[in-house]
Amino acid sequence: xxxxxxxxxxxxxxxxxxxxxxxxxxxxxxxxxxxxxxxxxxxxxxxxxxxxxxxxxxxxxxxxxxxxxxxxxxxxxxxxxxxxxxxxxxxxxxxxxxxxxxxxxxxxxxxxxxxxxxxxxxxxxxxxx
Amino acid sequence: xxxxxxxxxxxxxxxxxxxxxxxxxxxxxxxxxxxxxxxxxxxxxxxxxxxxxxxxxxxxxxxxxxxxxxxxxxxxxxxxxxxxxxxxxxxxxxxxxxxxxxxxxxxxxxxxxxxxxxxxxxxxxxxxxxxxxxxxxxxxxxxxxxxxxxxxxxxxxxxxxxxxxxxxxxxxxxxxxxxxxxxxxxxxxxxxxxxxxxxxxxxxxxxxxxxxxxxxxxxxxxxxxxxxxxxxxxxxxxxxxxxxxxxxxxxxxxxxxxxxxxxxxxxxxxxxxxxxxxxxxxxxxxxxxxxxxxxxxxxxxxxxxxxxxxxxxxxxxxxxxxxxxxxxxxxxxxxxxxxxxxxxxxxxxxxxxxxxxxxxxxxxxxxxxxxxxxxxxxxxxxxxxxxxxxxxxxxxxxxxxxxxxxxxxxxxxxxxxxxxxxxxxxxxxxxxxxxxxxxxxxxxxxxxxxxxxxxxxxxxxxxxxxxxxxxxxxxxxxxxxxxxxxxxxxxxxxxxxxxxxxxxxxxxxxxxxxxxxxxxxxxxxxxxxxxxxxxxxxxxxxxxxxxxxxxxxxxxxxxxxxxxxxxxxxxxxxxxxxxxxxxxxxxxxxxxx
Numbered sequence: 001x002x003x004x005x006x007x008x009x010x011x012x013x014x015x016x017x018x019x020x021x022x023x024x025x026x027x028x029x030x031x032x033x034x035x036x037x038x039x040x041x042x043x044x045x046x047x048x049x050x051x052x053x054x055x056x057x058x059x060x061x062x063x064x065x066x067x068x069x070x071x072x073x074x075x076x077x078x079x080x081x082x083x084x085x086x087x088x089x090x091x092x093x094x095x096x097x098x099x100x101x102x103x104x105x106x107x108x109x110x111x112x113x114x115x116x117x118x119x120x121x122x123x124x125x126x127x128x129x
Numbered sequence: 130x131x132x133x134x135x136x137x138x139x140x141x142x143x144x145x146x147x148x149x150x151x152x153x154x155x156x157x158x159x160x161x162x163x164x165x166x167x168x169x170x171x172x173x174x175x176x177x178x179x180x181x182x183x184x185x186x187x188x189x190x191x192x193x194x195x196x197x198x199x200x201x202x203x204x205x206x207x208x209x210x211x212x213x214x215x216x217x218x219x220x221x222x223x224x225x226x227x228x229x230x231x232x233x234x235x236x237x238x239x240x241x242x243x244x245x246x247x248x249x250x251x252x253x254x255x256x257x258x259x260x261x262x263x264x265x266x267x268x269x270x271x272x273x274x275x276x277x278x279x280x281x282x283x284x285x286x287x288x289x290x291x292x293x294x295x296x297x298x299x300x301x302x303x304x305x306x307x308x309x310x311x312x313x314x315x316x317x318x319x320x321x322x323x324x325x326x327x328x329x330x331x332x333x334x335x336x337x338x339x340x341x342x343x344x345x346x347x348x349x350x351x352x353x354x355x356x357x358x359x360x361x362x363x364x365x366x367x368x369x370x371x372x373x374x375x376x377x378x379x380x381x382x383x384x385x386x387x388x389x390x391x392x393x394x395x396x397x398x399x400x401x402x403x404x405x406x407x408x409x410x411x412x413x414x415x416x417x418x419x420x421x422x423x424x425x426x427x428x429x430x431x432x433x434x435x436x437x438x439x440x441x442x443x444x445x446x447x448x449x450x451x452x453x454x455x456x457x458x459x460x461x462x463x464x465x466x467x468x469x470x471x472x473x474x475x476x477x478x479x480x481x482x483x484x485x486x487x488x489x490x491x492x493x494x495x496x497x498x499x500x501x502x503x504x505x506x507x508x509x510x511x512x513x514x515x516x517x518x519x520x521x522x523x524x525x526x527x528x529x530x531x532x533x534x535x536x537x538x539x540x541x542x543x544x545x546x547x548x549x550x551x552x553x554x555x556x557x558x559x560x561x562x563x564x565x566x567x568x569x570x571x572x573x574x575x576x577x578x579x580x581x582x583x584x585x586x587x588x589x590x591x592x593x594x595x596x597x598x599x600x601x602x603x604x605x606x607x608x609x610x611x612x613x614x615x616x617x618x619x620x621x622x623x624x625x626x627x628x629x630x631x632x633x634x635x636x637x638x639x640x641x642x643x644x645x646x647x648x649x650x651x652x653x654x655x656x657x658x659x660x661x662x663x664x665x666x667x668x669x670x671x672x673x674x675x676x677x678x679x680x681x682x683x684x685x686x687x688x689x690x691x692x693x694x695x696x697x698x699x700x701x702x703x704x705x706x707x708x709x710x711x712x713x714x715x716x717x718x719x720x721x722x
Contacts, residue, residue, distance in 0.1 A: 110184035
């Protein structure tokens with residue numbers, strides 16, 4: 001797969017979820033992973049630069065995933081950053097909103113390493129083009 | 130299972146329990162405020178996150194319960210359902226069930242809780258709701274039956290190309306442009322500035338305890354240094370070096386105290402963790418008793434040692450339950466007395482010197498001391514004569530005697546076989562004590578005082594033969610000066626009579642397996658009360674009260690040696706601290722048999 005040194009930001013307010021996602025990413029060989037607790041913290045981290053991929057939860061306090069997405073897309077420095085949204089099956093209707101806001105893709109939890117790998121590859125392929 | 134997985138599951142349990150703890154008070158707040166989108170969203174989020182993580186970890190039962198509660202919460206949040214009491218009850222029931230399920234995972238008992246009844250109930254609430262629009266996924270589930278696990282289908286596995294967006298029937302290009310425009314970001318909550326975020330670090334408790342331990346060591350060394358410096362200062366008052374040493378040690382003294390406090394604070398947690406469960410508790414009890422109760426909580430930010438947070442919950446629950454059941458009058462009675470119909474229970478916490486004080490106050494009828502005394506006489510806990518002479522304060526304390534319960538008929542709530550004596554024992558375990566003040570028709574106050582830290586305790590220093598010992602102060606009832614002939618023998622056991630009651634007497638030296646020297650004419654008896662046991666420890670001399678740092682002694686079996694630990698006094702003497710609980714268990718066990 002792609003560069004395993006790729007710096008990835010995992011955004012979720014529930015630390016167990018961050019660990020789970022990190023764990024799945026590690027299974028795929030990624031090691032350079034950082035965490036953020038909500039959209040606001042994530043945005044601040046992203047502004048410090050160097051991130052190449054974001055896996056974000058949706059419903060979070062302070063700034064939710066959708067607002068983070070909008071903020072990133074409207075920021076010239078970050079607008080091209082791939083964002084993969086993690087959703088629950090009950091949030092299907094919200095997916096439309098995320099698509100409108102320019103999400104790179106979304107993934108329904110719980111997901112396996114293979115599904116995540118597939119999603120990430122597709123996104124990065126698109127990016128490469 | 131891999132260690133990594135074990136760790137993740139342990140984290141998941143802790144974090145989920147924390148999330149669930151937040152839900153109860155939010156609901157109570159909601160009950161007062163009525164509809165509040167923010168609160169509902171907070172509750173929804175907790176459920177949602179638990180469900181999400183549980184899904185990954187394969188805890189299907191958790192997912193099923195959380196999923197259905199979440200669906201209800203979502204409807205509530207969107208205003209498609211009204212919050213009613215039965216609805217709240219069923220959600221609170223789900224919260225309880227989630228706690229049970231987490232507990233099973235925690236203790237790994239492998240028990241599969243049957244959640245189908247609860248799921249049915251949740252389902253019927255969902256369907257029977259006067260909802261305006263039923264989201265499709267809800268109806269599909271009810272048709273599929275509640276037993277079916279929720280398998281998320283992987284929808285649209287393809288990547289959504291940004292350029293292709295305008296082809297999507299739902300999205301108009303203009304709309305999507307507007308959405309991404311920064312001007313429309315009014316919904317983006319004010320990003321919390323970095324400074325306001327509390328940075329936390331999870332650390333293994335053993336590491337913190339190690340630091341605590343070493344700090345205690347430093348404190349002891351400091352105490353010795355202070356002693357030596359005081360001596361030197363007296364002897365060589367004119368020597369500038371001694372002057373210098375004195376200043377340096379004074380500074381060390383100051384820094385050590387600060388360090389001790391700082392280290393203690395690492396283990397401290399706000400008592401909010403315990404208090405947050407009470408709104409729900411009071412709500413449930415007031416419903417069961419049919420009494421209207423107002424709960425006031427203050428000082429929930431007061432910080433206490435972690436072990437206090439873990440152990441003070443049960444005694445407090447018991448006191449609150451008792452105050453609501455026996456303290457508060459029924460509405461009719463309150464009206465007749467001209468009191469506000471709604472009773473009030475106030476719970477407060479504050480720090481007072483080196484103690485944390487927790488008070489539970491009710492504005493009920495107060496404790497009927499005559500009735501208490503009568504009951505105690507009936508149960509032969511005290512004699513008729515004692516009852517006559519007894520001060521009000523002592524009479525109040527009768528409620529802490531084992532086997533005491535004032536209610537004629539034990540009600541479902543208060544009479545569960547455990548009484549106030551258990552409350553007292555549990556608080557004593559934390560080296561604390563509980564006192565009650567009561568006034569007829571005004572109510573009662575239960576005041577619990579606990580030392581700020583468990584590593585430092587108040588002790589009574591005693592001497593027997595040539596050795597000095599420290600006895601923890603909390604379980605000591607009183608000390609008496611006794612002459613040799615007041616101690617008699619019953620079946621080979623030394624006993625003495627204190628106010629009409631026979632107490633077994635143990636020689637401290639003999640208990641510790643040492644040979645005693647000659648008995649002096651005047652001895653001292655330390656009267657100890659642990660649980661339902663009272664006994665006396667005979668010593669040669671009482672040296673006074675002292676605050677000591679407990680140090681563990683490696684390689685001794687504390688249970689059979691009756692030694693809790695050791696401490697070093699200011700003059701450098703190592704003094705053993707007695708373990709009264711172990712003494713009560715072992716020594717008394719042998720004479721009862």
